[in-house]
Amino acid sequence: MSSARMSSATVRDDDLASLEAGLDALEAGPEERKDRGRRLLSAAWPPVVAVALLLGVWEMAYRAGVKPTYALPSPADVGLRLVDQLRDGTLLEAMGVSLSRGGLGFLVALAIGTPLGLLIARVRPVRRGIGPLVSGLQSLPSVAWVPAAIIFFGIGNAAIYAVILLGAVPSIANGMVSGIDQVPPLYSRVGRVLGARGWDTARFVLLPAALPGYVGGLRQGWAFSWRSLMAAELIVKSPELGTGLGQLLEEGRFLQDMSLVFAGILGILVVGIAVELLLFAPLERRVLRRRGLLLATR
Amino acid sequence: MTLTSSDLAAPDVVRAAGPAVRIAGASKRFGAGPLVLDDISLDVAPGEFVCLLGASGCGKSTLLNLVADLDVPSSGTVEVPGGRAALMFQEPALFPWLTAAQNVELALRLRGSGKKERRERARDLLGLVRLQDAVDKRPHELSGGMRQRVAMARALAQDSHVLLMDEPFAALDAITRDVLHEELVRIRQSQALTVLFVTHNVREAVRLGDRVVLLSSRPGRVAKEYAVGIDHPRRIESPEVARLSVEITADLRDEIRRHGTAA
Numbered sequence: 001m002s003s004a005r006m007s008s009a010t011v012r013d014d015d016l017a018s019l020e021a022g023l024d025a026l027e028a029g030p031e032e033r034k035d036r037g038r039r040l041l042s043a044a045w046p047p048v049v050a051v052a053l054l055l056g057v058w059e060m061a062y063r064a065g066v067k068p069t070y071a072l073p074s075p076a077d078v079g080l081r082l083v084d085q086l087r088d089g090t091l092l093e094a095m096g097v098s099l100s101r102g103g104l105g106f107l108v109a110l111a112i113g114t115p116l117g118l119l120i121a122r123v124r125p126v127r128r129g130i131g132p133l134v135s136g137l138q139s140l141p142s143v144a145w146v147p148a149a150i151i152f153f154g155i156g157n158a159a160i161y162a163v164i165l166l167g168a169v170p171s172i173a174n175g176m177v178s179g180i181d182q183v184p185p186l187y188s189r190v191g192r193v194l195g196a197r198g199w200d201t202a203r204f205v206l207l208p209a210a211l212p213g214y215v216g217g218l219r220q221g222w223a224f225s226w227r228s229l230m231a232a233e234l235i236v237k238s239p240e241l242g243t244g245l246g247q248l249l250e251e252g253r254f255l256q257d258m259s260l261v262f263a264g265i266l267g268i269l270v271v272g273i274a275v276e277l278l279l280f281a282p283l284e285r286r287v288l289r290r291r292g293l294l295l296a297t298r
Numbered sequence: 299m300t301l302t303s304s305d306l307a308a309p310d311v312v313r314a315a316g317p318a319v320r321i322a323g324a325s326k327r328f329g330a331g332p333l334v335l336d337d338i339s340l341d342v343a344p345g346e347f348v349c350l351l352g353a354s355g356c357g358k359s360t361l362l363n364l365v366a367d368l369d370v371p372s373s374g375t376v377e378v379p380g381g382r383a384a385l386m387f388q389e390p391a392l393f394p395w396l397t398a399a400q401n402v403e404l405a406l407r408l409r410g411s412g413k414k415e416r417r418e419r420a421r422d423l424l425g426l427v428r429l430q431d432a433v434d435k436r437p438h439e440l441s442g443g444m445r446q447r448v449a450m451a452r453a454l455a456q457d458s459h460v461l462l463m464d465e466p467f468a469a470l471d472a473i474t475r476d477v478l479h480e481e482l483v484r485i486r487q488s489q490a491l492t493v494l495f496v497t498h499n500v501r502e503a504v505r506l507g508d509r510v511v512l513l514s515s516r517p518g519r520v521a522k523e524y525a526v527g528i529d530h531p532r533r534i535e536s537p538e539v540a541r542l543s544v545e546i547t548a549d550l551r552d553e554i555r556r557h558g559t560a561a
Binding site for chain 1 (some may be wrong): 393408409456484
């Protein structure tokens, strides 16, 4: 090669580099804009207004005397009772008992549901055999399992955990199945072209690709765990079991103490919402945002 | 002085070693369906850039799948003597949960290279496609052209001297495509690549290829071959490229017309 030709080639190359740089700059979108404080504020006021309206309607119903006071206490009564419950620790203790049961049950459901989902998704006879059953189980209210669990396990923690598992395992397994079913076939082909076989395909392609569906399943699995637990606690009750939120509710009903019942319901809601907001929503958002499946501003 | 196509041939590839891709009498039929490919024979020399051109139903992609070892021919043989061929699709098909660098690293990892080595090599390859500033970006943060360049870096990470490309620029806008044509010619030259490039775009085939192979449709057969013989650097809008494109387009139209009269 002559030096003259070399230099002309270099000039051309620089030319292409700058052309490409310009094109990249034009086509890549502007950087994400973040304004956390403002977004939080604009997200916070609608629920606050909604709760205030709800309390207002409740107060009016109380003043109008729609029901006798023992059946419909005022919001202030319930609030005071709630403060009492919090002070003497009964409510917090019940929340702790239920949360630890729900958490443990969920973890066991996770350990069973995940491989079960993988099996259903990847092994055809398993899918044909139990796939419809597992997705059908999702529509069965878990409270329906309580009598069977009591007969089988007796009144005790085993019955409670059995009901949780029967509620949560199908959700988690189904999340896994739908996550894997939604993996574009092109990804598997790319995996093959890059030389992935067997376990490598699952580890580097299939499982990460299925993650959004799986996380959706976890979220639903938690909701089912929590609901199943409440159904079980309402019915499975004995002194040595400790008092969970469901048992607190049942105690309130027994004592005709509406304020206690409301306090229990609030406790159930608070735990359910807190786990959702602090654990699953951020997890799901993180997974989706990393993949560009979530708009930055919302 | 201009570069001639023989200058572009890879210097470090021994031509005497035989073809980089050897397709001998390959036919393909899916199940009991009609014949998709009928007795295709085609050798691609090391360092050669061959464009496969044809209308719908000519089995271009099926043929590439055979060369990529994603499928086996019903009869005949398809060989890539240097080992596995790398394949690029029409979509970049990057994994959205990985950054640009991690996408490239995955190809290296699946070939068993160590952590430090693959980090450096991924950076080098992304530098080669001029994306050194985008290594930590995720696919959704990149433009279509940038994604396809990451896919190119990932294909190069397979360390194969044979690169198969299945209409890789068909989904891009004309300006981006033009830039990527230039990029591909540059990289192919610097990396001593043998390229088998499928397209339905006649001008693209003439712009890029040393040789253009026209396939007939249903079943796919080799209808005609053209030696391009236009000096690099080429421009897609140049009169030489246009002249050969007119000739090939006329033949392609005749091929397509045959199907109308037969039916």
